[in-house]
Amino acid sequence: MTDTVESAIKRATLLLQSSTDSAKLDAQVLLLDVLQKPHSYLFSWPEKQLSAAQQQQFDEHCQRRLNGEPVAHITGLREFWSLPLQVNSSTLIPRPDTETLVEHALGLALPATAKVLDLGTGTGAIALALASEMPNWQITAVDRVADAVALANTNKQRLGFTNVNFVQSDWFSEVATQQFDLIVSNPPYIEHDDIHLSQGDVRFEPLSALVADDDGMADIKYIISQARDFLTPNGMLLIEHG
Secondary structure (H helix, E strand, O other): OOOEHHHHHHHHHHHHOOOOOOHHHHHHHHHHHHHOOOOOHHHHOOOOEOOHHHHHHHHHHHHHHHOOOOHHHHHOEEEEOOEEEEOOOOOOOOOHHHHHHHHHHHOOOOOOOOEEEEEOOOOOHHHHHHHHHOOOOEEEEEEOOHHHHHHHHHHHHHHOOOOEEEEEOOOOOOOOOOOEEEEEEOOOOEOOOOHHHHOHHHHHOOHHHOEOHHHHOHHHHHHHHHHHHHEEEEEEEEEOOO
């Protein structure tokens, strides 16, 4: 016999609690992905029996999570700024901490039709969050990885935004003639020998999006050294580091 919704969550929570600090939440998210239902379903239909196919898929999800794979890679989705974004192994999984960068950007006194550049856009999270709040801003977002640009464009199309353009570019290389009112970036800033690279979700993410030379500061220093040439006279530069 297959699990009910309630028993599936309980069993998965016990299974996962040795490998994650968020075992119950992970179990819920994984089950909802299988069921393709909203979160309220878990509490409205706890006695609902899983089909054999659902049981198999859920068990496979849990095994992948037990092996350390990020929940976002298993489900293919991560919410950022209340936007459901597709994710994959070509780039970083958006973190809640990065929403602070979005908040700071939205708090700046910028022109109503500001031109914004997002460097190292990855999934497009920062650019799409800004686009959702400021439809009159014109946002250019770049990444050197072609697969990341393709993923960001997929997210743009799914969300229906028209005020953001994704471009494959090695930092500023493909925006050489433009100037911006705001440049934002969440660049690589981890040292190559940082012990955290062997822990948690980052084990499944590309090192190129995580680490930088010069004790993690190389990309940040480069962006700072070049940004002035691409900013308007009153333009601002915001960089995440931590």
